[in-house]
Amino acid sequence: MDMKKAKRWADGITYGLLALALIGFMFPFVWMLGTAVKTPAEAMAWPPKLFPAKPQFQNYAGIFDGSILLRSMLNSVIVTAGAILVNLFLASLAAYGFERMQFPGRKFWFNVVLATMMIPSALLIIPLFFIVKSLPGSAFGWLNTYQGLMLPYAVTGFSIFLFRQFLLGIPKEMDEAAEMDGCGKFQTYLWIIVPMIRPAIGLVAVFTFLLVWNDYLWPLAVSRTEDMYTAQIALKFFQGQYSTNWPLLMAGASVVALPSLVFYFALQRFFQQSLSNLGTGVK
């Protein structure tokens, strides 16, 4: 009886603290959404209200009207989708090569891949900027181009590593059987390996999406004209444009946040899996 009572108390305290944390994590979002549908006067009302009497949904139309937001969202979609596709293909192909094939220098190059995971990417922005500027294409190289925006995410050591870890768990007999049937290496990769590493594909897609969609410094460095801004950069420039029009700023912020949230909730499964891998994999 006593034990039961103690458990009820413990559960009560647990719920209380979790609810408090939930408010702490969620409130800024709720406040953003509430402000986004207020009139400027309502946003500055004192005392403030969470939601306005009459939601001004036209704020969302207003934020797109004649602004760079729509174009920048489209840019972000192009860059993010491109980076995901290239990363998935090149990284899984490389992981297959490293894990299933023998060639001179295999160990060395795999260590190089691992080493690139240790380099803090932000410190490479300055030299990478110069390299991108001097790539063939135009007088400014790949600056202000989609391929320039995509390049740093086109392959990451992390995604190669992740695919390779996943391949370790797939029995070699599968590819050997395929090769016995006359499949070449590439066909084996395409028809046997790729279908079997689908969970890893989901994981890498999720990570790449968040990395590219949310990134700030690289697109800030590479995009030179407004029409090449990504969504994050456009939002930053809204700050100057609408300085104290909080409803429009919050409407813009919520629009830019939306794709990551949709992606997150739609791909829950992969997130749970990846985070538990993260927790156990590095012991």
Next chain:
Amino acid sequence: MANRVEDSEGQRRGSGKAKRRNRWQGYLFVGPALLVLMVTSIIPIIYVVWMSFHRETPSGESSFAGLSNFRQLFHDTLFFKSIGNTLVYTFASAALGLSAALVLAALLSRNVKGSKWFQILFFVPSVTSEVVTAMMFLWLLDYNFGLFNYVAEKAGFERVQWLLDPELAMLSVVLVGAWRGASYNTPIFLSAIQNIPGDLYEAASIDGAHAVQKFFRITVPMIVPILSYTIIMAFIGSFQMVAIVDILTNGGPLDSTMVTLKYIWRQGFEFNNLNYAATLSLGLLPILFLITWIQMKFSDRRAQ
């Protein structure tokens, strides 16, 4: 493993042209990825060193500059101040964020009904970009109409300049960092806690330990390896944090929130001293390696 050795020996013994081509076939698979990594990681690392020893002349050409960039670095008080600021930010936000994450993970590991939903929603700040996060807090921290000042006034305090007072500005940035850190690290700690063998807790229960004792005597020591991993990541993450500062304070007031990456950016892209900015990046590398090394030593000792 044994199989693989045999394979490669079998290939070595083969002497036909096809066999020899086979030996290098792997490069068709790893080559494209390696090429990209060369351009995005390896060459920049070499190039950053090269840039540090050069200077751009007014005519736009690079000339060898010896150690002059480094000499400038050692006399650059703002660079060292920015490192100090970054360290203050890291320590404060990691201490707050990681301890909150640890407590939340322990609570979630009790698996009360609905804890899955808490878990899913707690992670939302981590999938939100730094720019959006900063925008939300910019509004909450606004001097005139922000909710923080409203609550402060309600509680009987005077409203404060969260982002324009040098000390409060750092505190505000730290709070935002801790908010994100707590969210990001909770599931990592949670899965670490769930991997602790249950009999440890049962044995402790038999010995009459209560929940708080179990947390400090079993949970905390058992997740030290993960804890040290998250601390390293927090450090490395802090040195890459820039968007939050850019939007909330732009490094000010009086450079009180000037973090290192922000300063490197300013030198490189606002003052157009790209070679000097490269030198600063290079100057930061030993610090990051040192932090990682200390952390590894520390976790080794704790593990023994």
